[in-house]
Amino acid sequence: MKPVRSLARVMLSGIFVVSGARNFQHPHRLVPAAKPVTDRVTPLIQQVAPQLPTDTETLIRANAAVQFTAGLMLATGKFTRPAALVLAGTLVPTTAAGHPFWSNDDQATRNNNQVHFLKNLGLFGGLLLAAADTEGRPGLRWRAGHRIGHSRRSVGRAVRTARREARIAVRSAAAARRLPG
Structure with missing residues (x-):
């Protein structure tokens, strides 16, 4: 083209x-x-x-x-x-x-x-x-929308990771309290 x-x-x-x-x-x-x-x-x-x-x-x-x-x-x-x-x-x-x-x-x-x-x-x-004409390359609107979607997914992953690590920390702390010592 x-x-x-x-x-x-x-x-x-x-x-x-x-x-x-x-x-x-x-x-x-x-x-x-x-x-x-x-x-x-x-x-x-x-x-x-x-x-x-x-x-x-x-x-x-x-x-x-x-x-x-x-x-x-x-x-x-x-x-x-x-x-x-x-x-x-x-x-x-x-x-x-x-x-x-x-x-x-x-x-x-x-x-x-x-x-x-x-x-x-x-x-x-x-x-x-x-x-x-963007010559087949994504235009600014698509790139901005794509970047926003990417950012939302990244934030979602970070939130899920933080929750998982918080649960692990709570379990570790509870296990540490139960240990005699």
């Missing part, structure tokens, strides 16, 4: 690596579409981290750099689960800015944006699957 996972990750990450590199080099072509989204996000960014730049072109470059880096991480199999989650997070503003089919009046543009919106929704689903 490993080759299939590896190939699927490379295929899934390809769009992020290529578009991330392209958008980092040429962010100005995306500014008109991204401006409505960045204008809504800017106050939140200024509130959380006032030192960060909030101009649209810089935000596009930051998103592109994150997509490029996380895409490479996903493709190479390094930190795949966090990389997939980060890519899913970057896909939300990208999709909202790039494919707002709900606001198009022209039917052809609306249909085109709707197709791309649904494509990105499919990518989002694939990234969620990649983020949840």
